[in-house]
Amino acid sequence: MLKEISLGLATALMIFAFVAGYDILPLVVLGLAGGALYFIADTKGLLKNFDIGTSNSSAAKITFEDIGGQDTAVKELRECLDFINYEDRVKKLGIRPLKGILLTGPPGTGKTLLAKAAASYTDSVFLACSGSEFVQIYAGAGAQRVRKLFSSAREKAKKKNKSSAIIFVDEVEVLGARRGQNSNHMEYDQTLNELLVQMDGLKVDDSVRILVIAATNRADMLDPALMRPGRFDRQVKVDLPDRQGRYEILKIHARNKPLAGEVDLNVIAKETFGFSGAHLESLTNEAAILAMRENCDQIYYRHLHEAIDKVIMGEKMEKRPGKEELYRVAVHETGHALASEMVRPGSVSALTVTPRGGALGYMRQHHEEDHYLYTREHLENQIAVMLAGAVAEEMVMGNRSTGAANDFEKAFQTAEKIIRSGLSDLGIVSWDSLSQEQKYNEIKNILDNQEKKAAEHLNKMRLVIDDTVNKLLEQEKVTGEEFRMIIKKNIA
Template structure:
């Protein structure tokens, strides 16, 4: 502040002297302008990232506050114990770790784990983003790297701590393979980081541990990933059902929940949600309660919040009554095939437009699955095709609403071929002719289309009435849908018993 004040006073005094003709004004203004430009350039080159210019942030986040990542937390804590028990590992001749790389999808808690690491080790914590180090001026990024490490060591000494943690988010921007960029600045910045992590200038006290996060580890330079730099790579993946339940239990603390809220059910139907999405889910449910002027968050509010996180907010589109009826028939087709093939998997059906969808059926997976058999993939194809086939069964034609369903069904069929689960057996994906792939995909889709049509036929007369009920209600729950479906199945069994032997009842109703 004083520096800027003195500069301002100096410029004003020079202008005054020029005004009274004591000195030549134009040459002076030129020199002042050149001096100011040079000063700004030097300041910009020596400026560290914003996060490193500030005092190191103190966090009170602990590993107990991070849910759904028990394996990753254990692995990270084991690596951090090298910082906590320095004398013990020194007696065994163990080299301290220089870096830990956290990889995984966005929103899984990588940044939270880095903050918890600083709390766990009682270390100085400094953070920056990979993009903060890259500038158009050559040498700026490298200078910022040096300043960040120097500031981390200096701060640790001032606070009488023997370790500091530097967290670099989105390190793939900074650490991409050298030679891929036309600008020399990228390579110089990465070279400086490599030197700081394991080079001639590294120090043992205070020890600087680099924790970095990325969802693109395949882009990183091999020199960055070698032992001595990032010694550990920890996968922070999407949480399983138990992990999602743990996250929900943490997030609902302090929120008034109604007695009907079943967190286990919510955890089951949020397969594929990240920790950030689950946090957003709980927050959206509370917002719905506020909007409805309720004092408690109910299970139905959580259901609507799941829809909002998955599909987005309700849109202002208003389909015609004929379109609503067709959408209801379409979604009912999906629901019938899903429930027939995998009982108790339909959570609810809605025709309220959200995002780009005019309606959808939300299904609850039986379990978190990471491997699929041919039969399970075929069932998913059947469910995807059922919407347009229900329209064809009722109206005699199809609509453009099934475009995304066809993309999904085609993708599943291609997966079957490439994984060796089709009739052509094991294939080499790299050398598989596109014509052979397309022919086999069409065969799979045609076969499953026929199977789905046969399964839907017994419901032809009943679909229209229940579709109208969905139009009237806009959304119905899975329990109500199953009650209707069971009644329809019972009617078909009674009707078929007059003409068919008992053993053929299952075939008649498409089961």
């Protein structure tokens, strides 16, 4: 409204001056220049109001009960939030309430959900923003936005008659990166300095107590001044869920989906090692979409099984390899599967020659347990599985193909991991102190031994290879149970 009134008054004055005989050309030029500057600034966001995402209504819908697989993170976060809920006890014991909590962990693990649940748990005003919203090319704009963020938190809490507010900053590494890294652009440092000042200004006896929750998957990039006690006092690790955690997350995302009686979410949890909460949500959603495509009233195990492949590898590709290439892909994946069953019986979940993403075929394993520590034997077994695809190609077709390039790269990295961990024949060594010749010889020795191991096993399983390849070419996909039946039939 003010903009329209000002524009009308300016136009009226210009007309009056023109009628009175004044030369208005300089005023017109000046007005056009001012308008152009205003338009540029407004477009770049300098003069726009910093619209903070206040989502108290949506935050209230999310509680800690809606978050699965993060029991440790929830427990630690609850303890931090109790400083807000039990103010009298905090003052009695002389506790300084925390000013900031940093949530760290891989993408998709539920850091934003935890922040929203924190607002619901404390009945606080919830303000959300991203670190990238503060960084501008104009000097002082980022610092001004930081000030407005904290003042908005206080104002909105007072309007809603609340005594606390939670400010959630996602991607805080953009805002809080180490100072001095951008020598040509001090705006980054000024913005971070203002955040430090605002957090230092938070007092125990403020009428509105503010808690800053930030999230990042790059904690190593943050400035040390931001991480010291009195600013971000606590770091809460929000890691990838374990098997039980994945089961809890799947139950949450399957609550509104009609699962068939045959579906056991424990089995799905076992087959989704390394999946984040976001991956698991996408998995259940993709399974529902597949069921809808088939006009099914329920989601069956086959839909969830197919959805796992889609989340890992992507959608099926339209391109189809020729007969010879398809045969080679089937041989390659069968080699991987046989080696997998050799080192860990019952480990193959499925193998397919359906092109997905950048792969022409795929062999998927499931894990009995989640592992975080590995022995040399375990790592060498992994290498044998990686090399078995190329070994099978050479055994059946007489040569190898470029399809094994990615397998070789992973096998090389795993062999390097064996050496770096002090598990090789070299013993405990510093990787950097080894010569290129020593590294090459030890890695080659590890890879050669596992290649021989895979070849010896596949030589005994030639009939299994032929039967599995034929079945793959016939139906494109073989489940782990079907594959083990083929092995049992040929061995017996």
